[in-house]
Amino acid sequence: MATTPRGGGTAQRPNGASQNKICQFKLVLLGESAVGKSSLVLRFVKGQFHEYQESTIGAAFLTQTLCIDDTAVKFEIWDTAGQERYHSLAPMYYRGAQAAIVVYDIQNQDSFQRAKTWVKELQRQASPNIVIALAGNKADLSNSRVVEYEEAKQYAEENGLLFMETSAKTAMNVNDIFLAIAKKLPKNDGAGNQGSGQGRRLAEVEQNRQTNNCCK
Amino acid sequence: MANSKFSDVDEYGFQRPEDFDYLVYEKFMSSYLKVLTERQIRWETLKRKNTDFSKLTRTLKRYIRKGIPTSYRTEVWMKVSGAYQNQQQSPDLYSNLLRAQFDRDTVEAIKIDLPRTFPDNIHFETKKRQLFNVLIAYAHHNRDVGYCQGLNYIAGLLLIVTQKEEPTFWLLKMIVEKIVPSYHTKRMTNLIRDLAVLKELIKLKVPEVNNHIENLGLPYTVIASKWFVCLFAEVLPTETVLRIWDCVFAEGYKILFRVGITLIVAHRNVILQADDISVLAELFRNEIIKGEIATDCHNFMKNIFKVPGNLKRRDLERLRLICIDRTNC
Numbered sequence: 001m002a003t004t005p006r007g008g009g010t011a012q013r014p015n016g017a018s019q020n021k022i023c024q025f026k027l028v029l030l031g032e033s034a035v036g037k038s039s040l041v042l043r044f045v046k047g048q049f050h051e052y053q054e055s056t057i058g059a060a061f062l063t064q065t066l067c068i069d070d071t072a073v074k075f076e077i078w079d080t081a082g083q084e085r086y087h088s089l090a091p092m093y094y095r096g097a098q099a100a101i102v103v104y105d106i107q108n109q110d111s112f113q114r115a116k117t118w119v120k121e122l123q124r125q126a127s128p129n130i131v132i133a134l135a136g137n138k139a140d141l142s143n144s145r146v147v148e149y150e151e152a153k154q155y156a157e158e159n160g161l162l163f164m165e166t167s168a169k170t171a172m173n174v175n176d177i178f179l180a181i182a183k184k185l186p187k188n189d190g191a192g193n194q195g196s197g198q199g200r201r202l203a204e205v206e207q208n209r210q211t212n213n214c215c216k
Numbered sequence: 217m218a219n220s221k222f223s224d225v226d227e228y229g230f231q232r233p234e235d236f237d238y239l240v241y242e243k244f245m246s247s248y249l250k251v252l253t254e255r256q257i258r259w260e261t262l263k264r265k266n267t268d269f270s271k272l273t274r275t276l277k278r279y280i281r282k283g284i285p286t287s288y289r290t291e292v293w294m295k296v297s298g299a300y301q302n303q304q305q306s307p308d309l310y311s312n313l314l315r316a317q318f319d320r321d322t323v324e325a326i327k328i329d330l331p332r333t334f335p336d337n338i339h340f341e342t343k344k345r346q347l348f349n350v351l352i353a354y355a356h357h358n359r360d361v362g363y364c365q366g367l368n369y370i371a372g373l374l375l376i377v378t379q380k381e382e383p384t385f386w387l388l389k390m391i392v393e394k395i396v397p398s399y400h401t402k403r404m405t406n407l408i409r410d411l412a413v414l415k416e417l418i419k420l421k422v423p424e425v426n427n428h429i430e431n432l433g434l435p436y437t438v439i440a441s442k443w444f445v446c447l448f449a450e451v452l453p454t455e456t457v458l459r460i461w462d463c464v465f466a467e468g469y470k471i472l473f474r475v476g477i478t479l480i481v482a483h484r485n486v487i488l489q490a491d492d493i494s495v496l497a498e499l500f501r502n503e504i505i506k507g508e509i510a511t512d513c514h515n516f517m518k519n520i521f522k523v524p525g526n527l528k529r530r531d532l533e534r535l536r537l538i539c540i541d542r543t544n545c
């Protein structure tokens with residue numbers, strides 16, 4: 001059993017004797033309002049679910065660390081607001097991101113179309129090596145599903161995306177989708193790797209941030 | 217009024233969170249109750265003198281900064297902001313708006329947010345219909361804005377104070393169109409501009425704090441979007457928000473910058489001690505907006521007029537021009 005989600009928001013180094021690498025990745029969540037982006041993050045980071053999760057205004061930032069074998073993978077998670085008008089702010093979150101989860105609600109066809117638009121935008125505008133996962137959320141409500149599993153699966157394959165149906169409510173596939181992303185991300189040895197799409201060492205990430213966050 | 221020291225529901229019907237700090241709150245309340253009683257008496261005198269609340273005299277401004285008693289709040293907000301006068305000029309506007317055919321997508325968007333608005337408020341279940349009416353009426357009245365997420369919290373809190381749809385509608389209109397225009401429109405131009413202005417102000421007043429925030433990499437859009445979009449509703453403790461709104465309706469947008477600067481400056485040390493972006497983000501999610509400083513609203517309101525120092529409208533407008541140029545390119 002190689003995966004251990006860690007609680008808390010702090011950046012302590014995961015303990016455990018065999019840990020010898022720590023990789024840090026920037027991950028952004030995109031998708032229409034109310035598809036469950038914040039709920040997926042809350043489930044992944046705190047193991048909780050709120051029936052009445054408040055809408056995200058602007059964006060939220062959280063972190064969570066997964067351990068894969070001897071590597072601690074720390075996700076810096078940028079959870080964006082889904083309402084269309086907040087999209088002018090979105091590029092500053094996906095710029096420089098090494099991973100993205102594009103979320104739709106399996107009960108809502110429009111949200112699936114919107115997810116496809118996000119995927120296109122990421123393929124055009126984000127880093128070329130970005131790992132994109134598609135999440136069909138609210139899978140616990142599959143009796144009111146309108147987006148078929150096979151349809152989404154096929155779309156994901158054609159576009160080289162990871163794909164899972166998830167439920168923030170039951171926790172189904174929530175850790176798994178983050179883990180699948182973590183596994184797909186390049187985890188070169190810490191020192192000196194600069195290439196885009198790489199997990200970078202903390203100090204380098206700090207430096208790069210200053211160029212990433214200027215107001216646009 | 218504010219006398220629920222030992223209840224797990226506050227005076228506005230909000231369930232207190234499980235980690236609510238009753239000790240801090242009790243300490244604050246024991247002195248704040250005296251303040252409230254005193255203010256009530258003062259305002260009664262003011263009222264007996266037939267004071268015109270639509271004229272912001274020096275006395276009225278001073279009184280408002282010290283807090284409007286609950287029983288006078290709706291009337292004073294309406295008059296001092298000009299919302300009342302607007303309502304007098306178009307007395308049928310609101311009811312006419314509610315008679316129109318509603319746009320389906322807008323109805324959908326609002327309905328998604330209804331159960332998500334103040335689920336922890338015990339009175340709010342019965343106010344959902346009123347909230348829907350105000351939001352849908354406003355969305356049709358102002359097509360540039362339509363429905364913007366965040367307005368649910370503003371209108372929701374206005375409803376809790378005024379108890380009625382019409383004043384809620386007119387006060388909402390005042391906020392969205394006059395106090396913070398183009399924060400809630402489809403492109404949110406002025407929101408983005410004012411976030412950049414806040415950053416400039418922090419840079420000016422406490423450069424080391426701005427440096428630290430920048431170095432850790434937490435953008436001001438994450439820190440303060442909700443502050444501005446919701447005018448601190450659903451951000452700060454309710455009583456503090458209402459005290460802020462007292463001044464906002466009287467004095468305008470400058471108050472929002474004063475509050476933002478004060479929150480950051482008053483927490484200068486803990487911010488500088490945060491050695492990691494996640495620690496910093498957590499501070500802004502919790503201590504800074506829910507801690508002792510934000511809870512002690514009376515002291516806090518004194519501080520917003522001291523801590524940021526001089527904040528001239530002219531300087532702010534100049535900064536706004538610079539920032540709008542920068543955000544446009």
Ligand SMILES: Nc1nc2c(ncn2[C@@H]2O[C@H](COP(=O)(O)OP(=O)(O)OP(=O)(O)O)[C@@H](O)[C@H]2O)c(=O)[nH]1
Pocket residue numbers: 031032033034035036037038039040050051052053054055056057080081082083137138139140141166167168169170
């Ligand atoms: N049944 C079920 N409900 C869910 C699930 N995920 C989220 N929800 C509910 O859907 C609603 C919206 O969830 P959020 O997490 O706020 O959605 P969001 O995508 O972050 O929305 P915005 O912040 O507005 O963009 C909330 O009421 C959640 O409780 C799920 O997997 N199953």
Ligand SMILES: [Mg+2]
Pocket residue numbers: 037038039054055056079080081082
């Ligand atoms: Mg959200």
